[in-house]
Amino acid sequence: MYPNWILQRAYLTPNRSALTFEGETWNFEQIKEISVQRAYQLSSLGIEENSRIAIIGRSRPNLIFIMYACMHLKCEMVLLNRKLAKDELAYQIQDAEVKYIICDDEDQHLLPENINILLFSTVEMSYGNPIAIDLEWSLNQTTSIMYTSGTTGFPKGVRQTVGNHQASALASILNIGLGEDDVWLCAVPLFHISGFSILIRSLLYGNEVKLYEKFDAMGAVEDISSGRVTHMSLVAVMLERILNGLEENGLMASPKFKIILAGGGPFPKDYLVRAKKINLPIAQTYGMTETSSQTATLSNEDAIRKLGSAGKPLFFNQIKIADTDKPYVEGEILIRGPHVTPGYIGQFAKKSSTIDGWLHTGDIGYLDDEGYLFVVDRRSDLIISGGENVYPAEIENVLMAHHCIREAGVCGMEDETWGQVPVAFVVLKKETTKEEILDYCLDHLAKYKVPKEIHFVEQLPRNGSNKLMRRKLKELL
Amino acid sequence: MYPNWILQRAYLTPNRSALTFEGETWNFEQIKEISVQRAYQLSSLGIEENSRIAIIGRSRPNLIFIMYACMHLKCEMVLLNRKLAKDELAYQIQDAEVKYIICDDEDQHLLPENINILLFSTVEMSYGNPIAIDLEWSLNQTTSIMYTSGTTGFPKGVRQTVGNHQASALASILNIGLGEDDVWLCAVPLFHISGFSILIRSLLYGNEVKLYEKFDAMGAVEDISSGRVTHMSLVAVMLERILNGLEENGLMASPKFKIILAGGGPFPKDYLVRAKKINLPIAQTYGMTETSSQTATLSNEDAIRKLGSAGKPLFFNQIKIADTDKPYVEGEILIRGPHVTPGYIGQFAKKSSTIDGWLHTGDIGYLDDEGYLFVVDRRSDLIISGGENVYPAEIENVLMAHHCIREAGVCGMEDETWGQVPVAFVVLKKETTKEEILDYCLDHLAKYKVPKEIHFVEQLPRNGSNKLMRRKLKELL
Incomplete structure (x- = not known):
């Protein structure tokens, strides 16, 4: 068993500076007090210990306090990427089977409809009934879950345990x-x-x-x-x-x-x-x-x-x-x-x-x-654009769901600013415009995944077993 | 599973200085090479992987190389205290059931008779047949065993695992x-x-x-x-x-x-x-x-x-x-x-x-x-003398085995140099001299445990249940 990091750190070095944001500073004791208070509030609002919840918010201290509060409750935190499209978030929320999404008030518009949202402000203004906070965590307890796509293009929720994070640090x-x-x-x-x-x-x-x-x-x-x-x-x-x-x-x-x-x-x-x-x-x-x-x-x-x-x-x-x-x-x-x-x-x-x-x-x-x-x-022709992983298969899946598109292939193109950007090659089955396809993409994909160029082609390069050869696509650029 | 520390360190920073002794320096690559060679030699001499061995030697590089060689073989190393008397070492060697004691050539005289000794020089000059060295260690594998006395005065061999050492460091x-x-x-x-x-x-x-x-x-x-x-x-x-x-x-x-x-x-x-x-x-x-x-x-x-x-x-x-x-x-x-x-x-x-x-x-x-x-x-009136733990009960046990002594009580006395030193109070059953008792102690106890003063008394302070009250002994000083 290992100590609850937040409590132990506050015990050992209460007065050391822990966080600075826009000129304001919190020490480890303050971080502990606020996060424990938030844990009480979340608990009183129905968030159970060891349950799985999702969190979305801007990189501001109140996001961190909510995260730490969830860690006190030993929740499995699905950390949602703010840059994703509603469809993408909906998939993750459904796949993760979270009961609640704890949401920055400013981020509510990013989320799909018909989900249980608990706004940061609701948590912060609610009454928190004190509960016992565990002093110890086990190494194989899941701290965070982050979605990442793989070869198939279907995002997978990756568990990151107390032991994973601790060993890494x-x-x-x-x-x-x-x-x-x-x-x-x-x-x-x-x-x-x-x-x-x-x-x-x-x-x-x-x-x-x-x-x-x-x-x-x-x-x-x-x-x-x-x-x-x-x-x-x-x-x-x-x-x-x-x-x-x-x-x-x-x-x-x-x-x-x-x-x-x-x-x-x-x-x-x-x-x-x-x-x-x-x-x-x-x-x-x-x-x-x-x-x-x-x-x-x-x-x-x-x-x-x-x-x-x-x-x-x-x-x-x-x-x-x-x-x-x-x-x-x-x-x-x-x-x-x-x-x-x-x-x-x-x-x-x-x-x-x-x-x-x-x-x-x-x-x-x-x-x-x-x-x-x-x-x-990189794996499955992974495109890394401004530090974000972009999987061609994920974009191709979205393109092929369009009623005018028969086949789609995506590859990375060098870009001075972003390192790489995605580019799409499309075989049509009905007539449409590039603009129409781009609009469609913006509805279903995070902006950084939307192809920077769309090329209409007669056919895609495929190997003997009919598998798309994405590297050949690059040669078409 | 965690990496074999010696191999991993040599892989990561081969050229960094690892050890300096009397003007000579070894980097991590050299430390690895020598210790692996010693592991081959120990193996060829019959030291089996995962077996328990004892080691005694002066604080010199060749001791470290032997220790690391045993770690490559995942041996449980009983680290013998060079300051102990032969009787004390004999007890540990017997209790630990070690097959071999790997011994600094200069330390052979410290050891009791009739035990399997493998001298450092024998190891160093022998032919070592290469064997596979494990790249990984498990956290609950025992690295070292050190004897320490407790309330009873009987030394106990304490396991220190890979996980213990790693967490501590x-x-x-x-x-x-x-x-x-x-x-x-x-x-x-x-x-x-x-x-x-x-x-x-x-x-x-x-x-x-x-x-x-x-x-x-x-x-x-x-x-x-x-x-x-x-x-x-x-x-x-x-x-x-x-x-x-x-x-x-x-x-x-x-x-x-x-x-x-x-x-x-x-x-x-x-x-x-x-x-x-x-x-x-x-x-x-x-x-x-x-x-x-x-x-x-x-x-x-x-x-x-x-x-x-x-x-x-x-x-x-x-x-x-x-x-x-x-x-x-x-x-x-x-x-x-x-x-x-x-x-x-x-x-x-x-x-x-x-x-x-x-x-x-x-x-x-x-x-x-x-x-x-x-x-x-401190536990059981522990005396700490120059950094060595001295347990009164252990000294009392030795004193009471003397044929002239009926009862013995030991406590610590303040000492300017050593912090504390042990002092004995003795009730005789037959006449003897303090010098005779001290000689006897020197035969059976490490020098730092031998009482610095012996006081003959009529009786020892005991409580209602006849238990020796060592704190009362101090008042007699």
């Missing part, structure tokens, strides 16, 4: 160290593992999170150059803007600034060279929802020497390439360790997440002769 | 942080948890250990003032000599020096005030063999404000006082957490180490209103 320190004055800038979504893991680390490490509601490049430039923060997680599109901001203002990263954890695929060499010039240390990481954040991380020292590599595994993790133990041989990347999800919920609950303890990522890669991982090709 | 960083350049000065015995835990931390953290064969105050003064090391574990008697050394030479601790972990009971305020003057940060800890090192630690900031306190528990641990949840009420100190031993070996194998998951320490203490632990009285 601890392994991360063994890699990058820990100081009492560490402050983590959080400008990535809290509903993603990149953001949520910053909260977990804060509780375990006892360090401050400086929270941004939205990414603000000049704010980050100021925080990094002044040494107000020491750590930041980001994706390529954010780094580009921070680099520009620092360079244009003739600023360097503060010597107090320790590391940028950079996710979502390898970074252009140009970024790394520019970062080096202004003393901005960058650790590129390879992680996914199923591994509760980082599996491998490339240290700043190796950034240029091992260009394109995702680094070595964190201490508790193992990486191997399927069917080989030779260096430089490509194959599916397999991952093992206490950070790997025990499995899924809903319609995929019976699907095992691992085979003999190994997570089969679907990604293709190799290890070099020093054991550095290189990711060559 | 990780919780320690959550308390004191971790930097890439951390170097831990080890001048405490490797057969004690204080020293052995420094090795575990080095493997998990990837930091260097600067090993001393024996404590050398002026060496430590030099290392601390120059910033050559950043961390050190010690007991009061060592701190006194380091303080003197720094003061007499007009030296301060280097700003690079981070923390002294000080175990073995509360420290005199005078030491803390003097340490503060020369910028030497001290974290007092409360730990024991059964908890694989620290359970609670008082931060340097609180050293004077919370004088006499052992601090708060480390993150994964819980402390409570039996039969109360009120502050300032004294009672038995109970401990819970992943660092607590699963149990004992040998004749105490069936004795449970915990009740409802709580280790009953036998120590008496209280928590103040902020949750700081104060240890008021």
